[in-house]
Amino acid sequence: MKDTQQNQGVHHNGVYEMTKEEPSETDDPFQDLMEKAGNHGRFQLIYNIIFVMGLAGAGAMTYMNIILALNIPDHWCTVPGRENTNYTLEEWRNLTLPLEKDNRGLEKFSSCEMYNTSFTNIMDGNLWNNVTKPNVTVCQHGWSYDQTWYESTIPTQENWVCSKDLFVTNVFVVGRVTEVVGAFVLGQMGDIFGRRPVYYISVAFCSLGRMLSIWTTSSYTWFLIFTGFAGLTVNSLFQSPQIVGMEISREKDRSAIAFYQSFGWSIGTTVMPLLFWWLRDWESFMWYTSIPTALVLLFSKYVIESPRWLISKRRFADAIVQFKKIAKINGHQFDVTEKELAGLYKGMDAEPVYGIASLFNGWRLARNTTIMGFSW
Structure with missing residues (x-):
């Protein structure tokens, strides 16, 4: 899709590299326009800290918290009677x-x-010394759980063990399937409707999906549905702001943007298990690690639509609005008119959009796409 094939370039070991299809700095009028608005200033710093690093940290917790909440500790059948004895x-x-x-x-x-x-x-205590042990049966009185590390997790609360031990596996399967579907669908939506709508959809689905799943553990079907909602937008949650961040920055700053995101992810995945270790209860842990993603919506003032995408759609007036927003915070004066902007791109072909169908254009590409999706 265009996000990865045209605008974003290629990530190799965390470093952004220009693809051959992407125009160079000197050939692309967009870079001159960004210099006028400021491609290395206060706006980029705020954007990268909040939406690239901050959202990566919050999103990492929202994405990964379900793994800890679904942990199945050591468990065994509850057998009444010990309370009448002094047995350990x-x-x-x-x-x-x-x-x-x-x-x-x-x-x-x-x-x-x-x-x-x-x-x-x-x-x-020597009951079995002279008596043949009876047959075994499945647990008749529920289960007891090792509480060394947690007071409770979702499986210990709902008893998703033994005959229901596939419940947890199915949750992860549904999450992975919706991730693959979301990568296709949200990527296409980003090319058609823009990065900003995809950003809002991603934050809403990911955070609300997790929070609604907290209330629906007693209904396994609804729990699966809301877990799927969260997984649907996980990839775009990280990709949309990073793509815009790279587009509005200098070429030499793009590797630093990848570092911002990696740093945020590392902080989020480090803080998350410490929270669970401290709280010891899955429900409060899920709230603490899901709400921060939704709180990023408070900074909507700095959410912009990709000027490059707007120009590719020939929406020059809207692109100028975004350039001026960047310029204002950077302390620059952006005085390019809509007519001048249209003139810069007059005679230039619009950037091609590579839709989902392009991933199946030919047997070899279709095979590789299918194998990668299945493996994921």
Whole structure:
């Protein structure tokens, strides 16, 4: 799509490189226009800190928090009766739970089965010395969970274990599928409707999807739907502001913009597990890590539409509005008129738009697109 094939160039090891299809600095009138508005000033600094670095940090927490919230700690069948004894937890589990081998061949207490007998009146710790152990059965009284690291997670609250152990896997599958779909759909929308609408859609879907999923854990279907909503716009949440940031900056600043985003992502993914370690409860953790993404909407004053995209659509008057907004904050005077701007691009071909269909233009390209989407 045009975002990655034309405007954005290629990221190689975090460094922005111009693609061969993109015009050079000297051939592109857009660069002269950006110099008039200021392509290295206060506006770029504010934009990069809030929307490239800040949104990357907040978005990273919103994107990754579901992984921790869906953690399944060590668990075992709850067997009533221990309260009538002085057994330790280890002694009680040894008495009431069968052993099984894990995937490394080591023996451990069963997570999903218990001995099929009543333990409520046990008074003798040597119950099995002279008696054949009974058959096992699935957990009859719910589960107990290891609370060493968390008081609760979504699976421990909803008991998504044993017969429901695929519930968590399905959540991740739905999230990945919607990410792939969103990358295609939102990328195309960015070329058709502009970067600014895609930015607002991405923030709204990602943050609201996560927050609504907090309220719907009791309904697995709705939980899956809202998790899918969040995943749908994850890629565009990071890409849209970065693309605009690169377009309005000097060429030599573009590698720094990639650094801003990487730094924000690193901060977000570092702070997030510390929050869970401190809060120990999945619900408050999800709120704390989802709301910051929505709060970025408070800085809508600095959200601009891509001037380059507006020019590519021959919307010169709207492009001048964006240039003047940048120039005002940078302390520059932008005095180019709509007629002059139209004259600069007179006779120049509009930038081609590479839609979704172009990814399937030919057998080899279609095959590679399918393989990459499936692998993701």
